[in-house]
Structure formats: C-alpha cells, structure tokens
Amino acid sequence: MTTTAPLRQLRKDAAANRAGILRAAAATLAIDPTASIDQIARAAGLSRRALYGHFDDRQALLSELISAGAQRFNAIASSVDEPHPPLALARLTAALWTEAAHVQIAAALALDDTHLEHTAVALAPLRRALAAIVRTGQDDGTLRTDIAAPTLARLIEETARAAVSRIDASSPISTSLAVxxxxxxxxxxxxxxxxxxxxxxxxxxAK
Structure with missing residues (x-):
C-alpha cells in the first residue's frame, strides 16, 4: 500500500504535467508559431530539462499536439449523423471550423507541409467520413459528379486547409465563408x- 500510493501519485503528477505542457504549447504557438522549446517550457512553468522528461524534442511535442487535435476532429466527424450529403458536408465543415477557430494557429501549423504527413495519418477517420459523404452525394446526384470521388474529397480537404490558413477565425462571418x-x-x-x-x-x- 505504501509503495503503490506514491507511484500512483507520481503517475498522476506526470500526466498533469504532460497535459499542462500541451496546453502551454497550444497557447504559446497561437501567439508565435515559431516558439522555441524554452518558451513553451516557461509558459508551462517548467524547466527545459523537465519538459524534455516528457518529450524528446520540439517535433515530438508538436506531433502529440497534432494528434490530440486530430482526436477531437475525428470525434466531431463521427458525431455528424445527417443523411443529406450537402447538409452533412455543411454541418461537418461548420463543426470542424468552430473547433479549429479556437486554436487556429496550431491548426494551421498542423496543416502545413512540414507536418502534413503526420496530420494525414492522424486524421484518417475524418478523411474516411468525408469520403463517405462525397460518395453518397455523387450516388444520389446532390454533389458534383464530373470529378472522381477521391479527387473531389481531396479538393474539399484542400479548400478547408486553405480556409484555416487564410480566413480570420475571429471574423463573425468566418464560419459562413468556410462552409x-x-x-x-x-x-x-x-x-x-x-x-x-x-x-x-x-x-x-455549431458548438
């Protein structure tokens, strides 16, 4: 009992520190996308050495930050239950935009060319959901059929990617523009x- 309790507390503290680092990284990168590991550590209230106890380097930290965001996006995609493809696409875009708007710089960072391969893997469930909407829309004639479904899904994805990078999320019409x-x-x-x-x-x- 005396050994188990301290170990459990250490694990709990380590998990809390790791979560705090991720929150600090998201907040710091929202201000400065080029923020160093030292800046992130200071924002988390930790030393550089303590941060390296959780993440091997800046890239490892960014990868986990991207994965955490991808999990939220994938959960949104799985929650969209709309049989009409154009409306499903509108609901999915609005919900994803609302989530991305809270962390627009971090979202843009995840979608830049440097991290795109990792992001693509992390967002596989979302991409499958989008592909399913496109196929259904083409089958029932509610979405364009002059472009093959995989290509159309990719074009929609690239449009969303550009929107995250270029539309000011603080604008009251940003969701409408993205959709x-x-x-x-x-x-x-x-x-x-x-x-x-x-x-x-x-x-x-969308909330």
Whole structure:
C-alpha cells in the first residue's frame, strides 16, 4: 500500500504535467508559431530539462499536439449523423471550423507541409467520413459528379486547409465563408448554398 500510493501519485503528477505542457504549447504557438522549446517550457512553468522528461524534442511535442487535435476532429466527424450529403458536408465543415477557430494557429501549423504527413495519418477517420459523404452525394446526384470521388474529397480537404490558413477565425462571418467555400467546391451554386443554409440556420450555430 505504501509503495503503490506514491507511484500512483507520481503517475498522476506526470500526466498533469504532460497535459499542462500541451496546453502551454497550444497557447504559446497561437501567439508565435515559431516558439522555441524554452518558451513553451516557461509558459508551462517548467524547466527545459523537465519538459524534455516528457518529450524528446520540439517535433515530438508538436506531433502529440497534432494528434490530440486530430482526436477531437475525428470525434466531431463521427458525431455528424445527417443523411443529406450537402447538409452533412455543411454541418461537418461548420463543426470542424468552430473547433479549429479556437486554436487556429496550431491548426494551421498542423496543416502545413512540414507536418502534413503526420496530420494525414492522424486524421484518417475524418478523411474516411468525408469520403463517405462525397460518395453518397455523387450516388444520389446532390454533389458534383464530373470529378472522381477521391479527387473531389481531396479538393474539399484542400479548400478547408486553405480556409484555416487564410480566413480570420475571429471574423463573425468566418464560419459562413468556410462552409460556403466547401459547398462551392462540392458543386453547389451560391444560390443553392444560400437556400440550404437559410433552411438550416442551426448549421452556423455549431458548438
């Protein structure tokens, strides 16, 4: 009993420190995407040596930060239960944008070319969900069919990637811009997008 309790407390403290480092990294990178490991350690209230006790280097820290964000994105994708493909795409985009907007710099960092391979693997469930929406939409004629489904899904993904990097998330119309951009690539006209979003105003209220 006397040995188990201290070990359990040490593990609990280590987990809390690791979580604190990830929170500090996200907050620090939101201000300065080039922040050093020293800056992140200071923000976490730890020494550089203590931080290295949890992560081998800056890349390992960024990889875990990306993986943690990917888990949240994948959970959002699995929660979208909408049979109408354009509406499913709109809901998915709005929900993902709302999540990404809270950590836009970190999200943009995860989607840059340096980390794209790791991000692609981490987001595999989300990509499968998007591909399924595209295939269903092409099968029922609600999404464009002049582009093969895998290519269209990739184009939608790239559009979302550009939106995260270039649209100011603090703008009150940022969600609308992101959703409309994705729907446009998917084959809807601006009038069709307007009609869809007007009929379902709750799309823009994604939490």
């Amino acid at each position: 409309r951009a994705v729907l446009s690539i998917a084959g809807l006209s601006w009038r069709e997008s307007e009609a869809l979003l007007s009929a379902h105003p709750d799309v823009m209220e």
